[in-house]
Amino acid sequence: MAKMITVDPITRIEGHLRIDVEVDRGKVQNSWSSGQMWRGIEKILEGRDPRDAWAFTQRICGVCTTVHAMASVRSVENALGIQVPLNAQLIRNLIIAAHSLHDHIVHFYHLSALDWVDVVSALSGDPARASKLAESLSPWPGNSVKALTAVKEKVAGFVAAGQLGIFTNGYWGHPAMKLSPDVNLLAVAHYLQALEYQRKALQAVAILGSKTPNIQNLTVGGVMNAINLDNQATLNMTKLYQVKSLLEEVQTFVEQVYVPDVCAIGAMYADWTGYGAGVTNYLSVPELPLDTAGTTFAMPGGTIMGADLGTIKPITGFNDPYWKDNVAESIARAWYDGDWSLHPWEEDTVPNYTGFDTEGRYSWVKAPRFQGKPMQVGPLAQVLAAFAQGDETTVKWATAALGIASSVAGTKLGPGILHSTIGRHAARAIRCAVIAEHAQTHWGLLVNNIASGDTEIFTSFEFPRGVIQGVGFHEAPRGVLSHWCVIEDGKIKNYQCVVPSTWNAGPRDAEGQLGPYEASLVGNPIADEERPLEVLRTIHSFDPCLACAIHTLDPEGNEKAMVKVL
Numbered sequence: 005m006a007k008m009i010t011v012d013p014i015t016r017i018e019g020h021l022r023i024d025v026e027v028d029r030g031k032v033q034n035s036w037s038s039g040q041m042w043r044g045i046e047k048i049l050e051g052r053d054p055r056d057a058w059a060f061t062q063r064i065c066g067v068c069t070t071v072h073a074m075a076s077v078r079s080v081e082n083a084l085g086i087q088v089p090l091n092a093q094l095i096r097n098l099i100i101a102a103h104s105l106h107d108h109i110v111h112f113y114h115l116s117a118l119d120w121v122d123v124v125s126a127l128s129g130d131p132a133r134a135s136k137l138a139e140s141l142s143p144w145p146g147n148s149v150k151a152l153t154a155v156k157e158k159v160a161g162f163v164a165a166g167q168l169g170i171f172t173n174g175y176w177g178h179p180a181m182k183l184s185p186d187v188n189l190l191a192v193a194h195y196l197q198a199l200e201y202q203r204k205a206l207q208a209v210a211i212l213g214s215k216t217p218n219i220q221n222l223t224v225g226g227v228m229n230a231i232n233l234d235n236q237a238t239l240n241m242t243k244l245y246q247v248k249s250l251l252e253e254v255q256t257f258v259e260q261v262y263v264p265d266v267c268a269i270g271a272m273y274a275d276w277t278g279y280g281a282g283v284t285n286y287l288s289v290p291e292l293p294l295d296t297a298g299t300t301f302a303m304p305g306g307t308i309m310g311a312d313l314g315t316i317k318p319i320t321g322f323n324d325p326y327w328k329d330n331v332a333e334s335i336a337r338a339w340y341d342g343d344w345s346l347h348p349w350e351e352d353t354v355p356n357y358t359g360f361d362t363e364g365r366y367s368w369v370k371a372p373r374f375q376g377k378p379m380q381v382g383p384l385a386q387v388l389a390a391f392a393q394g395d396e397t398t399v400k401w402a403t404a405a406l407g408i409a410s411s412v413a414g415t416k417l418g419p420g421i422l423h424s425t426i427g428r429h430a431a432r433a434i435r436c437a438v439i440a441e442h443a444q445t446h447w448g449l450l451v452n453n454i455a456s457g458d459t460e461i462f463t464s465f466e467f468p469r470g471v472i473q474g475v476g477f478h479e480a481p482r483g484v485l486s487h488w489c490v491i492e493d494g495k496i497k498n499y500q501c502v503v504p505s506t507w508n509a510g511p512r513d514a515e516g517q518l519g520p521y522e523a524s525l526v527g528n529p530i531a532d533e534e535r536p537l538e539v540l541r542t543i544h545s546f547d548p549c550l551a552c553a554i555h556t557l558d559p560e561g562n563e564k565a566m567v568k569v570l
Contacts, residue, residue, distance in 0.1 A: 180529075338369060
């Protein structure tokens with residue numbers, strides 16, 4: 005008999021997400037994805053100066069701050085039709101790269117690894133055997149017997165003191181956990197080491213962005229990083245070499261730890277390459293612009309339909325009609341006033357909560373569509389689009405990753421396995437390695453451009469009378485992010501954010517098409533209905549980010565509700 009399971013909230017994500025699954029005979033038969041918070045930033049921006057929008061949109065989320073700032077300034081610049089100086093593009097690119105490196109490392113190790121790694125089992129691991137396995141995959145110095153012994157002792161100390169902290173409420177001993185104690189020990193060691201390297205990536209963001217989260221250096225028309233190599237208060241070679249050093253350290257961790265870990269663990273859970281594909285229409289946009297007009301990019305984007313790489317159709321830039329004309333959002337099953345599917349420049353954001361109804365409306369998340377189709381966005385979409393277009397760096401790292409996984413699995417694995425829960429993790433690691441290489445390249449481009457005598461960082465402009473509209477996109481860590489603005493007489497008339505987790509977490513549309521989260525869960529196994537770990541595995545593989553977390557308070561500031569973290 006079918007049973008309904010509700011996981012609310014889904015934890016180890018940003019924002020409030022509820023997932024309902026109908027389970028019968030140990031498999032998910034149907035699912036519903038519900039965003040449980042209203043974002044509302046669009047209403048806050050109405051009537052404001054477009055030059056201020058980027059500072060507001062950073063506050064949409066406590067994690068995805070930088071990405072909204074980038075998409076926002078690009079949107080207003082697109083409406084104005086202005087170009088930004090090359091230095092500004094390259095500084096932005098370095099911030100984008102550093103932020104992405106941080107985000108991908110945090111996602112795998114700290115937000116999703118514990119779906120696969122049994123921390124308690126690590127106490128039975130043998131440091132010598134774990135070290136031997138690790139050294140067969142990578143020369144990383146943190147894999148020594150001494151280092152792994154220290155980790156085992158640290159975890160044992162946590163257990164003995166009854167202070168497991170962040171490890172307290174895991175599904176330890178779950179029947180779906182299958183790594184050996186030695187592999188679990190190695191993974192826990194890398195979990196702890198990753199804390200240091202994600203911090204180094206954010207240090208690079210802070211040097212260029214003045215702080216993080218919520219960077220302070222952006223402006224419509226460029227950046228506010230004054231360049232003067234003889235002034236300690238401005239962007240100079242000392243700061244630039246600090247950035248380079250930090251990014252090199254992070255790159256080493258990504259190449260010698262993150263990529264091998266994902267590939268090895270993925271191979272050990274090879275059965276999960278058969279689960280979680282869901283929507284196999286993919287959408288990505290180009291990223292890391294190489295010119296002042298934003299018409300050439302280091303990382304390609306495009307669409308793929310039905311998992312067929314032969315259907316790749318590139319998206320060339322912000323003004324590509326294929327991109328601009330084909331995005332729409334449906335509110336047929338979302339808590340908004342109306343029943344429409346509209347282009348972002350034409351839609352509104354009028355809340356109308358009617359209660360949770362699986363046959364009606366059940367989410368605050370709208371349902372984005374591209375040419376009327378649901379699309380999966382994220383690193384998997386970006387990697388597949390780049391691979392299909394023969395991008396050299398992506399092909400290199402995809403081939404390397406599949407080679408490591410094949411070696412561990414003892415059989416040759418091809419790109420087809422990427423259409424899965426495990427595949428999304430592999431694609432994120434591949435994309436992270438690609439970005440780490442691009443970060444070094446763009447650092448060199450910036451330094452060489454400054455050395456040529458160019459210190460320009462800003463293009464001046466004026467808002468015209470009448471109505472203008474623009475779109476800015478960014479291939480954020482979680483996928484395609486786009487901001488759509490309509491400006492009238494220098495003030496924001498309409499502003500819409502179509503974010504990665506809207507594409508992936510959106511509900512059904514008027515035609516009944518499931519969103520990517522929903523579709524990806526259908527067919528997933530559920531070994532223990534009281535501990536639905538498999539639901540978390542697939543949802544976490546998308547790296548959900550719904551909105552900034554909130555607290556429920558009464559007017560006197562007293563807490564009114566509390567949820568238990570799984």
